Amino acid sequence: xxxxxxxxxxxxxxxxxxxxxxxxxxxxxxxxxxxxxxxxxxxxxxxxxxxxxxxxxxxxxxxxxxxxxxxxxxxxxxxxxxxxxxxxxxxxxxxxxxxxxxxxxxxxxxxxxxxxxxxxxxxxxxxxxxx
Numbered sequence: 001x002x003x004x005x006x007x008x009x010x011x012x013x014x015x016x017x018x019x020x021x022x023x024x025x026x027x028x029x030x031x032x033x034x035x036x037x038x039x040x041x042x043x044x045x046x047x048x049x050x051x052x053x054x055x056x057x058x059x060x061x062x063x064x065x066x067x068x069x070x071x072x073x074x075x076x077x078x079x080x081x082x083x084x085x086x087x088x089x090x091x092x093x094x095x096x097x098x099x100x101x102x103x104x105x106x107x108x109x110x111x112x113x114x115x116x117x118x119x120x121x122x123x124x125x126x127x128x129x130x131x
Contacts, residue, residue: 019106027084030077037074075120080113 015021047058061067087105090096096105 020102023084023106023109027081027088030081030084033073033077034081037070037077040070040074072117072121076113076117079116079120080109083109083112083116 044058044062047054062071087096087109090105096102
């Protein structure tokens with residue numbers, strides 16, 4: 001049997017974990033979570049147009065603690081995906097490739113997404129959005 005002497009691609013296990021790796025994985029995960037949230041939005045819209053009985057059921061579900069947690073996660077996913085998408089647009093324009101900038105913009109995306117999520121939740125509760 002012949003031995004293959006070609007070099008192997010580096011495996012994930014040999015890399016030191018970095019914020020850019022985490023953010024890339026989370027960007028993909030939030031994109032998937034937004035797709036699930038879109039299905040929930042479609043369910044809510046169909047329930048709203050189907051009559052009061054169906055709407056009450058949808059309204060009840062999104063008012064439970066599990067529904068609220070899902071809404072908070074969808075809200076965070078929206079803001080995180082948006083902020084990280086803007087970061088990628090800058091990269092597409094050829095800006096922000098210094099290591100220091102990677103870290104500054106990475107932590108900024110996290111901070112801005114958390115702040116916007118908190119503001120959206122506070123606004124929803126103070127504006128009477130909580131059932």
